[in-house]
Amino acid sequence: MKEKAAQASFPRAISTMLGMMSSTQATDKEVRGMMRALPAMSAMMETFTLEPAIREVALPFMELQSSYLQNLSNAHKEGKKIAFENFNFPPAILYAMDIVPVSPEVISSLLSMGVPKGIFRFLDYTTGIGIPESMCTAQRGGVGVILSGLIEKPDMVLNMASGSCDTNSKMFDFVSEYLHIPFCNIDAPPYWDEDGEMMRYYQKEYRKLVAFLEEQTGNKLDEDKLRQCCTEAKKQDEYVAELYDLRRAVPNPVPAIFNLMMFGTRFMSSGTPQATKVMETMYEVAKERYKKGEGVLPREKARAGLVYLSHFTAGGEFWRWLEHNGISVLMEGLAILSHQHYNIDTSTVDTMLDSLAGQAHNMMMTKQIRGPLDYPGQWFEDIATLSKDLNLDCAIYLGTLGCKNTWGGIKVLMKMIEEELEIPTLIIHSDTWDDRVTPWPTIRDQLEEFISTVVVQ
Amino acid sequence: MELMEKLVEPAKTLSNPYVEGWREKGGKVIGYAGTYIPEEIIYAAGILPYRIGGREATKVTIADMYFGPVICNFVKCVLENAADGRFDFLDGAIITYECDHMRRIFDAWRRAAKDGNARLPAFFQYYGLPHSRSEHATELLMTETQRLIKEMEKHFGVEVTEEGLRNAIKVYNKTRQLLRKLYELREKDEVPVTGTEALGIVVTSTVMPKDEYNKQLEKLLDELGKRKGITGRPRLMIVGSVNDDIELVKLMEDLGAVVVADSLCYGARCFWNLVEENGDPLQTIVTRYWEHIPCPRMYGEYSRRYSFVRDIARSGKVDGVILENIRFCDLHGTDNTLYGRDLEADGIPTLRLERQYGPLADSGRLRTRVQAFLERIGG
Numbered sequence: 001m002k003e004k005a006a007q008a009s010f011p012r013a014i015s016t017m018l019g020m021m022s023s024t025q026a027t028d029k030e031v032r033g034m035m036r037a038l039p040a041m042s043a044m045m046e047t048f049t050l051e052p053a054i055r056e057v058a059l060p061f062m063e064l065q066s067s068y069l070q071n072l073s074n075a076h077k078e079g080k081k082i083a084f085e086n087f088n089f090p091p092a093i094l095y096a097m098d099i100v101p102v103s104p105e106v107i108s109s110l111l112s113m114g115v116p117k118g119i120f121r122f123l124d125y126t127t128g129i130g131i132p133e134s135m136c137t138a139q140r141g142g143v144g145v146i147l148s149g150l151i152e153k154p155d156m157v158l159n160m161a162s163g164s165c166d167t168n169s170k171m172f173d174f175v176s177e178y179l180h181i182p183f184c185n186i187d188a189p190p191y192w193d194e195d196g197e198m199m200r201y202y203q204k205e206y207r208k209l210v211a212f213l214e215e216q217t218g219n220k221l222d223e224d225k226l227r228q229c230c231t232e233a234k235k236q237d238e239y240v241a242e243l244y245d246l247r248r249a250v251p252n253p254v255p256a257i258f259n260l261m262m263f264g265t266r267f268m269s270s271g272t273p274q275a276t277k278v279m280e281t282m283y284e285v286a287k288e289r290y291k292k293g294e295g296v297l298p299r300e301k302a303r304a305g306l307v308y309l310s311h312f313t314a315g316g317e318f319w320r321w322l323e324h325n326g327i328s329v330l331m332e333g334l335a336i337l338s339h340q341h342y343n344i345d346t347s348t349v350d351t352m353l354d355s356l357a358g359q360a361h362n363m364m365m366t367k368q369i370r371g372p373l374d375y376p377g378q379w380f381e382d383i384a385t386l387s388k389d390l391n392l393d394c395a396i397y398l399g400t401l402g403c404k405n406t407w408g409g410i411k412v413l414m415k416m417i418e419e420e421l422e423i424p425t426l427i428i429h430s431d432t433w434d435d436r437v438t439p440w441p442t443i444r445d446q447l448e449e450f451i452s453t454v455v456v457q
Numbered sequence: 458m459e460l461m462e463k464l465v466e467p468a469k470t471l472s473n474p475y476v477e478g479w480r481e482k483g484g485k486v487i488g489y490a491g492t493y494i495p496e497e498i499i500y501a502a503g504i505l506p507y508r509i510g511g512r513e514a515t516k517v518t519i520a521d522m523y524f525g526p527v528i529c530n531f532v533k534c535v536l537e538n539a540a541d542g543r544f545d546f547l548d549g550a551i552i553t554y555e556c557d558h559m560r561r562i563f564d565a566w567r568r569a570a571k572d573g574n575a576r577l578p579a580f581f582q583y584y585g586l587p588h589s590r591s592e593h594a595t596e597l598l599m600t601e602t603q604r605l606i607k608e609m610e611k612h613f614g615v616e617v618t619e620e621g622l623r624n625a626i627k628v629y630n631k632t633r634q635l636l637r638k639l640y641e642l643r644e645k646d647e648v649p650v651t652g653t654e655a656l657g658i659v660v661t662s663t664v665m666p667k668d669e670y671n672k673q674l675e676k677l678l679d680e681l682g683k684r685k686g687i688t689g690r691p692r693l694m695i696v697g698s699v700n701d702d703i704e705l706v707k708l709m710e711d712l713g714a715v716v717v718a719d720s721l722c723y724g725a726r727c728f729w730n731l732v733e734e735n736g737d738p739l740q741t742i743v744t745r746y747w748e749h750i751p752c753p754r755m756y757g758e759y760s761r762r763y764s765f766v767r768d769i770a771r772s773g774k775v776d777g778v779i780l781e782n783i784r785f786c787d788l789h790g791t792d793n794t795l796y797g798r799d800l801e802a803d804g805i806p807t808l809r810l811e812r813q814y815g816p817l818a819d820s821g822r823l824r825t826r827v828q829a830f831l832e833r834i835g836g
Binding site for chain 2: 129130131132134135159162163165166167169170171172173174176177178183184185187189190191197201204205208371372373374401402403404405406407408409410411412415427429
């Protein structure tokens with residue numbers, strides 16, 4: 001009974017907090033007052049609510065997060081199944097089948113940004129039950145929340161990291177075995193192609209997923225619901241493409257924190273009208289700036305590309321600090337390909353499923369790091385395209401210690417970037433979700449030194 | 458040289474008299490990594506398949522220039538060996554996506570060669586692998602294997618024929634059957650072969666011509682049938698990350714144990730399953746590699762892996778299982794958590810042992826941990 005109450009109250013508590021923040025139409029003065037009253041959360045509130053243009057997007061974004069958690073909290077009461085899925089799993093298909101998604105990476109990120117000491121105790125919990133501490137913190141945090149009973153046990157495990165990340169996939173494999181929950185592996189093929197043999201392989205994997213979901217829910221996929229979700233996903237993709245185009249402008253009119261809100265929205269809620277609202281607001285805010293010829297920064301000292309992750313602790317100070325220091329963040333690994341328009345075809349069930357498979361096949365991580373660095377459509381080619389298109393001045397790597405795939409290739413990749421794209425690079429040894437590896441102030445110092453001595457001379 | 462020595466010594470070094478003899482006769486050698494590359498296709502091309510390993514490396518200075526800090530030392534040692542010229546005898550190499558560490562050798566080795574820090578074999582290929590079994594995954598693997606054969610034929614001016622493949626299947630199945638016999642001897646109450654010797658014999662099977670190997674192993678098995686067996690020692694099984702270093706097993710046995718079984722990729726998992734001799738030979742080869750006792754890289758396959766581990770532990774009458782993983786090897790490290798839970802529930806004591814790969818840098822710690830485990834299981 002106690003456990004049930006905890007399971008319901010944890011996501012609800014965070015949801016309520018986010019709901020309160022999003023529903024407030026507070027003035028700047030009132031926001032500052034709230035920051036003084038809640039010092040532990042002041043950094044996050046500063047990131048999302050002090051700047052009016054950002055606040056305009058942050059409010060629907062927080063509402064969306066609140067609903068995500070509320071749905072999770074109510075799922076079993078409403079007779080819905082919960083699917084444990086990865087961040088790179090576009091959830092539109094789940095919404096079309098009335099399945100509630102929960103992604104450990106989303107939970108880890110929410111806690112890392114919003115709560116002091118973030119996911120530390122949940123990381124320790126997973127280590128305590130025997131999960132190697134070298135596994136990725138992005139999953140360990142969220143898995144710790146679930147295994148410690150703060151969120152209801154999911155009904156199925158869907159792994160879409162297969163082929164791009166072993167540590168992520170292994171965690172999903174583990175959760176399925178540990179909790180005795182049915183498992184579906186959606187495997188990305190070993191190379192990338194847009195419409196050839198590899199894509200056909202992935203389409204078959206996607207059909208396997210749909211059959212699995214039908215089996216688990218006992219419901220057939222409803223064409224009309226699928227079309228509604230695909231229509232929303234299509235609008236979202238169009239906004240993402242438009243936002244990408246706006247980033248090409250000098251000065252850049254798209255704030256760095258929009259990257260986080262963009263990929264966060266897609267990871268949690270692609271295919272829902274709420275997600276479309278966030279994306280639309282984001283686009284309108286940035287377009288308005290562009291029309292006026294305004295940039296986020298009055299003068300860009302440098303245009304930076306983050307070749308993989310950013311840093312999620314310290315209430316999102318990472319993005320604020322970069323902009324405060326004249327750095328525009330044009331590219332982030334998690335949003336790296338979001339400019340692509342996937343052309344979701346809503347004509348028939350088959351075209352919709354193939355389109356969603358295409359979207360998933362192109363998701364960040366799934367696409368770029370599945371094969372050798374210099375193969376077509378892989379990490380280097382994507383960065384090279386974006387670097388030229390967005391006129392980048394430098395490339396920076398931050399990751400997690402769990403990410404063996406990127407740590408296995410990053411030194412070679414950075415050499416390629418320096419030689420072939422002729423821009424300076426920086427590799428920071430840190431962990432996006434765990435400040436105990438390298439505290440944010442140390443990361444900040446390394447960034448400052450790199451920017452001031454290498455990038456801006 | 459005694460038969461046992463002949464089959465264990467090559468496991469201690471990278472090059473060996475068999476490889477040298479092969480090359481002196483003008484033979485070509487292709488290195489490969491892991492247990493998913495169908496060796497038979499290389500053999501059928503008249504080329505010696507050679508499994509590349511990390512033994513002999515005593516530093517990872519060059520490897521650290523190309524890999525980040527959280528990469529498995531086995532993989533780093535492989536690259537270091539390439540940098541130190543220990544793989545200069547290779548005419549080709551095939552790197553596969555066995556895990557996120559291993560696959561990046563394909564990028565790192567090429568880059569090290571570009572920087573003048575290693576020699577890259579003239580034939581250097583990547584072999585892509587899916588991660589879950591299905592009809593379309595087998596089809597994809599078949600296409601990938603056919604591509605690899607074409608590249609090999611073009612580069613080396615050879616031909617892989619149906620007859621050649623059928624012959625390769627026979628020779629390789631023979632090796633597997635002989636190794637199964639060796640492992641059956643290890644199940645006896647009086648064990649005629651140590652775990653150190655058994656590992657050496659398996660490692661050697663991956664670095665010498667199979668025809669010659671089969672002849673020698675057959676003779677050795679006859680000898681072992683007459684050898685006085687070991688009794689009265691705690692019987693151990695080893696499960697976990699890749700290990701081509703016989704010193705690790707020796708360390709355990711020097712403490713009074715005898716290692717009688719394993720589930721390792723230089724061990725039972727690499728030879729347990731046979732290739733079906735009827736049917737299209739390429740298809741049956743591909744199917745065998747795809748369906749063999751899975752590495753933890755295959756997702757949704759834990760129950761198959763566990764059944765294998767438990768059955769081998771039981772038939773080996775083991776007193777305890779050592780669940781080892783190389784530092785940063787998440788695939789084995791995570792599976793070991795589940796093995797620990799399930800083996801203990803099945804009444805089999807376990808020891809979790811995270812270790813560093815290399816010339817036993819942390820041998821003191823390992824010795825203490827194993828010694829304590831032996832005390833726990835009454836050794």
